[in-house]
Structures are given as C-alpha cells and as structure tokens.
Amino acid sequence: MTLLGHLALWLAFLVGLWGAVTGFAGGWAGNDRADLQRSARHAVFALFGALVVAVICLEVAIFRHDFNVEYVAAYTSRNLPTFYLWSALYAGQKGSLLFWATVLSLFAALAQLLTGARHRAYLPFVAGVTCLVAAFFISVLLFAANPFERLAFTPLDGRGMNPQLQNPGMVFHPPMLYLGYISITIPFAFAIAALASKQLEADWLVAIRKWTLVSWLFLSIGLLIGMWWAYVELGWGGYWAWDPVENAALLPWLTMTAFLHSVMIQEKRGMLKKWNLALILGSWLLSIFGTFLTRSGVIASVHSFTQSRVGYFFLGFLILAAVGSFLLYAQRLPLLAADAKLESMVSRESSFLFNNLLLLGIAFAVLWGTLLPILSEALSGVKITVAAPWFNEVIVPVALALLLLTGIGPLIAWRRASVPNLRRQFAVPATAGAFVLLCLLVAGMRDVGALLAIAFGGFVATTVVQEFARGANARHRQYAEPLALATVRLIGRNRRRYGGYIVHTGIVLLFIAFAGMTFKTETQATLRPGESAALKSPYGYVYTFTHLGISQYDALNRKVTAALVEVRRDGKFVGRLKTEKRQHVDGLGRPTFEPSTEVGIASGVREDLYVVLGGLVNGTEQAVYRFTINPLVWWVWFGGYVVVLGGLIVLWPGGGSPAVRRTQAGYAVKLEPKA
C-alpha cells in the first residue's frame, strides 16, 4: 500500500504540473484552446483522485499498525483509540502536508464544479493556480517529508500520540483550521484569474465572496476549537497565549475580516477595487507565511511541528508567490480605477475604511510582535521574549477602538450622514454604553481595559438591538406580521446584513469574556483526604474545595491517577470534580510519554472552576492542587457559537440585500425625473 501511496503522490505531482501549465496556457489562449482548458479542468479532478488514493494508503498503514512505516511508528501505537488513529493522519508534519494537499485539491475540484457559467472565463486560471499550489505541496512531500518512508527495522509497537493531542480537539481543530487556511487559495486563485485575464469588473468579486466567507467561517471555527482545546489541556497557557502559531492563524482571519467589510463598499459603490484585491492576495500570502512559521521551527512554539528542512521550501515558495502576485497586481493597477468617489467624511464607507485600518493595524502588530524576537536579535544582537504582556499592551487599545467602531459603522448612513440622522441613530446606544460604564464604576470596577470592553460592548449590543427592533417594527407596520415572525423574516430577507449583526453580537460577547479574565483568582494547597482549601470568587462567594481521595485504575491506553474534589459554594454543596494524572502506555504496557494532567472543570455562566492536580506527596494520597476561578469563560464559547451562527446565516444561499441584487441585476439607476 505504501508503494501505491508513493506512486499516487508522484502521479498527483505530475498531474498538478500539467494542470498548472494547461490552466495558464488555456486561460491566456482563451476560447481558441478549449482543449487546454478542458485538460486543466480534468487535471484538477485527477489530482484530487490521486491524492485521495495517497491518503487512503496512509490511513490503511495507520489502521493496520504497519510500524515499518516511519510515520505510523512515530505517531501511533497498537492501543491508540480509533478516534485518534484517524487523526494521526495530520498529527505529524508529513501526514498533515498530505492532508493539506488533499483538501486543497478537494476545494479546487469544488471550485470547478460549483462555479456558475457566468464566471467560467476564470476557471482555467483558477485550475492553473490551484494545481500549481498543490504541486508545490506535493513536491515538499516527495522531496522533504515523505509520509510513506520506511524504516530499516519494524518496531514491536509505535511511539503513540502525544498525550496533549489525545483530546477531542485533535479530531476537530486541525481539520477546521486547515479547511480555513487552505480554502483561502480559492479566492486567491480567482483574484489571480481576474488579474491575469484582465476581467476586473465586479464579477470576480461575486465569484469569490462566498469562498472568502467559507474560509473565514472555517478559520473562525478552527480558532475557537483551538482556544477550547488550549483551555482544557494544560501547558498551553490558557485559551489564548499569543503563541506564534496561534498568531499565524489569526493573521489571515484579520485580513479576511477586513476584506469582508471592504467588499461591501466595492459592491455598493464600485470603490476600493485595488484594496480588495490586495487584501485577498495578502490573506493567502499570510496563510503560507503562517504555514512557514509553523513548520520551519524558525520561531519557538509549543504548537509547532518539529524543526525540519521543509521550512526552506516554504520560504522559497512564499517569496516567489509574493513577487509573482505583486508584479501581476502592479501591472493591472491602471485597470482598477474606482467607479465612484467618497462623498462625505461621515459615511458608512469612511467607517469601513477605518475598520479596515484598525484590522490591518492589529494584523501588523501581531506580525510585528511575532517576528520581533528575530528582528531584535538580527538588528541589535539582543535576544528578547515577546509574549502575552507585550501583545496585551500593544494590541488591546487598538482592539478596543475596533470594538467601538463595530458599533459606530452600522449607525452611519451610506454616502453621507446628516446631523439629525446621526443624533437619531446614536442617542440610545451611546446612552446605553454610558449607563453600563456608570454601573460598573458604581459596582467598584476599576480596571480600565475591562471597563472599556464592557461599556463598548454595551454600546455595540444596543446598536444591534436597535437595528433589529427598527427593521422588525417596520415589517410589523408594513405587513402586519407579529414581531417574532417579522424578526425572522427580516433576517431571512437580508441575511448578509442581519447575519453580520449577529456576528457583531458574538464579537461583543467574546470581548466581554476576555475582559472577565482580568478578575481571575487562584490558590494552591497541599491537602490530605478530608482537608479543604477556600477561594473567594470575584462575585464575593467563597468556594471550598475538599480533597476526597485518590484512586488509580487502567483506562484504554493509560494508567490513571484520579483525585476527587468536593466543591461547596458558601457552604452549599455544588458538586464533585475529578482531575487526573495520566501515564500513557504502549500496547506492551511500557510508558510512552511523561505523565500528563487532566483538569477538572465546572463551567458556569458566571465563572469556571478549574482544578488541577499538581501531584502526590511521596506517593501518598496527600495531593498538591491548584484551584482557579476563571470568570466569564463560558461566554467565550457561547460568543463563538454566535459568531459561527451569524456566519452561517450570511453564508446561507439566497436572501441577498436588495441593493446588491439591484447592482448585480444591472439596474442601479438614479430614480429622479428630469427637472
């Protein structure tokens, strides 16, 4: 099977090269060479087929425990649960590159199949770009990271999967993040197709908007699951630690968020064409840059793959792709003149421009902070560490300004806002924001960051409620619909607008949840069975944690030492929490990794109780604990659901805004009669 897999990789590589050549040649030759265009399209499907064969071959080797295959021996063991055997496909550098190339070929095939006749002219170039990118990934597999490489001997059992990876997050987080990362290639391919074919009217934008939204949504889900995983698994510093690999995933998310806002200006007003193209090209380049960071070992990270020479491949590819894209873009700039001009400094367009500025400002700060240790060492010869305190100090103020703008933008009219209009729009939300701020100050909150985050959150949430209320009321008056039905129909009829507002609500919840962590409290204690430790919650309750005892047992592929803790709030029984030490073993019962720690978490709307078993004293039941109260963490996950729900509503087919429909239908005319 491994031989077949290796052959499939070679076939995919050659097909990818062929698809790239015929795609570009067919695209430039136009309809004269329909045969080349057809061939490029077929190459995309063949590429997908060959890579699926390679994936099946690797999975078969994994499920058959073929430990003669180096990759299988390195990441699996006989007793690894089936759940994780499947995810071993992308647990290591080599397998994940194969997974990456396969998903890319799947998206490439879907782009060929799902693109309507209206955008067919772009497809040969799209095939060319996707095949070229896939061929690059396959070349890395063939020449630097072959997943089918065999060992000179066959171990009795494999090394197994790192305990931190044996978490449900492993099954969902990497695929989601990869789907987001990889699918950015499709909007990028359409952008290159528009530039190469010189067909730069609004059409290419329509073709890629949904693809960009798909990428953004997958990336959002991937980031959120990653945050959850980092929170429940110890050693990764909580749900967000500004680790270089986390930052690498955040960068394209930020630029795509900027694109999803500025694209509205191009759709409605025909402005920002150059900017939108640059954002798409930049997002894709950032995704490749992130891949380079994760896989080269150039920056130390607990999330990254081990250092390997694939980094050089990615660096070379990144430079070539950046130079090529930039040259093509620069050549086509004269064709990207705006159809309309900004009419007023106080307009929705202006607020979107500032929104883009802040999003890119944050993206730059994240990139700058990630690269600063390297730059500092190269320029001043001093090694420095840039971790969470730096990022919080530099990024939080800009992020708060962005949160404020999230509320301001939707309140300002398109083209030009009048003073009475502004007064009418801002009165209630501004009052609500000020009221929240006042309440917090009276309640004794003094942390400036948290105060502003929650007060701005109140302001933005009120803008959303106001927009929904006005829209639903208008429908209620016009069609005599009950308010609930009117709200549902309001969303259904203008999914992009109201789905977007729901996303904003999710972002508000996330900001408030982040602010909650300012009030985290914790304590440590050494407890014998029956002894207790107390910890005061920021809400004033006193939690008592009583160590009930230790039990040890075998489970699946590990030996478990479980500590049971009884929790009482102000003396009232709340429940029991279990925290564990796990010693993973291979099929022969030999320890595979250092013991890992599983946290006991009781998650609530107000706060999370987070109990960690540090260890046992001299092998007895006397245990060392860390007890933490993390306020509002539940809202991170709930806010995440709301963001995803809003994204899905925006993405759901049909229901575009009337303005967009009119523009797309070509009847954007001024309806004033002759004077």
Add this chain to the structure above:
Amino acid sequence: MTPGRQDATLHVARRDFLTLGVSSLFGVLASWRLGAVQDSLAGSGPAGRVFDPRWAGRSMTPLTAADTDAALQVIEKRLKCSCGCGLDIYTCRTTDFNCTYSPALHRQVVALAQQGKTDQEIIDAFVAEYGQQVLMAPPKRGFNLAGYFIPALLVLVAAGFLIRAMRRWTRAAAAETASAPAPGEGLDASPAELERLRRELGRLPS
C-alpha cells in the same frame, strides 16, 4: 500480668462491666455527635500510599509559604521559564508538572527574596544571569522602544494618510457633482415611468 488473664479468661466484676458498657455507650454517642460536625475523613492522620505512585508523575513536596506567596508570584509572572514552553515561571510550574526548569527557577526567586532583595533587584539578577530574554516583555528602552511603539505609530500615520486621501476624494466628488448634469437628466423616461420603475424596485423584498 495476672494469672487469670494467662488462660484467656477475663474476670470482670458486675460493677466494672456496667461501667464499661455505659462508658462505651457514651463513647459511641459522642463519636456519633462529633461525626455530624466533623467530616468522616479527618485529614489530620497519615495519608495512605497509592497503588503505584509512578503513574502520578514526579513526587512532590508539600507547598511552603514561599510557593504560594502572592508577591513572589507577581515577580515570577514577569520572568520566562527556560524550558521552551513560552510561559512565565509561575504559570509553568503550576501547569507543566514535568518541567524541571520552572521549579528550579522558582527556588532561585525564593532564595533571592530571602536575601532581602526587592522585586526589581530579583528581576535584574535574572536579567544579569539569563539575559533580556528571561523577561516576558522586553524593557522599554533602546531598540525595544521601536518594538512597542511602531504598531501604534503606523496606525496613526496610516490614519493621517487615510484622512488626507478621504478629504481629497470628497473634494473631487464635490467638484464632479457641481459640474455634473442634473440628476435624471440622462434618463429618457417620464416621471410616470420612473414612478413605475420605483414601485417595481420597491417590490423587491427588503
């Protein structure tokens, strides 16, 4: 030892027997009453050994006052652990229990504190020994200043350029509007036709 006890026969007088019975009853009642107040797990006696301590990772020592000292934790949160985890010393020693670096660094912080050094002196001592990279955030001086302020500066400069560009665009738009024909001038349609078109567009779902 009395001869009576050698043959395992206990000679107890009736009075002694009654005294023993009553005191036993009181003892049981007393312990029952205490049990209602005190947890059944006393917590003060010796803790039993677990089946296989190796499963639970490295053996630990009971926490000392220095381990839980809030002032020392503040210092440790400013210093990076050198194990490669990217976390500060406090977070690492309370989350990664396999790390051998963070407990050693913690002991070093405690030792310096016990020598009577201030927070800043402890941090300076770490920087002198491990270099600037031991700090979780670089100090605001020299090249690091650029590190801190360039992002904000860039946003401000870009905002300045953006405002200037926006002014230019709005002026150009105003000039165009002034020289442009009256709205609707180019349309070959009567007011009635335009009204009909407006109605048709209005029928699109809002």
